[in-house]
Amino acid sequence: xxxxxxxxxxxxxxxxxxxxxxxxxxxxxxxxxxxxxxxxxxxxxxxxxxxxxxxxxxxxxxxxxxxxxxxxxxxxxxxxxxxxxxxxxxxxxxxxxxxxxxxxxxxx
Amino acid sequence: xxxxxxxxxxxxxxxxxxxxxxxxxxxxxxxxxxxxxxxxxxxxxxxxxxxxxxxxxxxxxxxxxxxxxxxxxxxxxxxxxxxxxxxxxxxxxxxxxxxxxxxxxxxxxxxxxxxxxxx
Numbered sequence: 267x268x269x270x271x272x273x274x275x276x277x278x279x280x281x282x283x284x285x286x287x288x289x290x291x292x293x294x295x296x297x298x299x300x301x302x303x304x305x306x307x308x309x310x311x312x313x314x315x316x317x318x319x320x321x322x323x324x325x326x327x328x329x330x331x332x333x334x335x336x337x338x339x340x341x342x343x344x345x346x347x348x349x350x351x352x353x354x355x356x357x358x359x360x361x362x363x364x365x366x367x368x369x370x371x372x373x374x
Numbered sequence: 375x376x377x378x379x380x381x382x383x384x385x386x387x388x389x390x391x392x393x394x395x396x397x398x399x400x401x402x403x404x405x406x407x408x409x410x411x412x413x414x415x416x417x418x419x420x421x422x423x424x425x426x427x428x429x430x431x432x433x434x435x436x437x438x439x440x441x442x443x444x445x446x447x448x449x450x451x452x453x454x455x456x457x458x459x460x461x462x463x464x465x466x467x468x469x470x471x472x473x474x475x476x477x478x479x480x481x482x483x484x485x486x487x488x489x490x491x492x493x
Contacts, residue, residue: 267436297477299479299480301419301480303419308469308483308484308485308486309411309419309469309471309480309483310483311479311480311481314474314477314478314479315477315478315479318478320479320481350418352418352419354419354421354480361431361433362421362433362435363409363421363424363433364421365411365418365419365420365421366418367418368418368419
């Protein structure tokens with residue numbers, strides 16, 4: 267089965283930059299997406315098509331892609347950004363979807 | 375405003391069945407693909423199934439193939455997940471999510487409904 271791998275945890279001080287990577291073999295062919303999930307809440311889309319930001323998502327959230335890795339960057343991290351972040355993509359046939367293992371972002 | 379409201383969760387014994395519903399409003403339901411995603415207690419997100427906007431195609435994660443069936447009624451703006459032969463490992467919060475025009479992500483999610491499989 268297809269897998270996307272993320273680091274389990276990232277810690278960052280307020281105002282600093284957090285970077286979360288997501289690796290998967292099909293990422294050169296498929297877009298990556300990022301979702302933020304806070305405790306007890308449904309996920310929220312923060313990045314689509316590798317680097318596009320939905321309306322209403324702060325500019326400090328950005329995404330990039332290189333080879334088999336997509337990256338979510340949070341610039342000028344704020345306390346409210348403390349959450350779990352999941353990447354998501356599809357396999358090469360675009361018929362099966364998968365989430366990454368998830369990364370807990372802690373704001374120190 | 376766009377709303378997705380799941381219902382139908384509860385406690386069920388192993389081997390039994392349950393049907394989840396997701397009532398959609400505030401957008402043209404028949405134009406959107408829809409997904410079910412689940413999250414076991416304390417665990418990460420797991421994609422479960424997708425159905426095309428017109429119901430013509432359906433795909434499932436391997437662990438539910440042959441047991442779960444995704445369907446939709448566009449006249450009622452409702453998405454369904456029929457879950458048969460339930461197992462303890464199916465215990466999770468189940469979310470429905472809207473798939474924006476292809477490639478633009480799953481932009482609206484329901485609040486989730488909890489399914490607990492236990493004897």
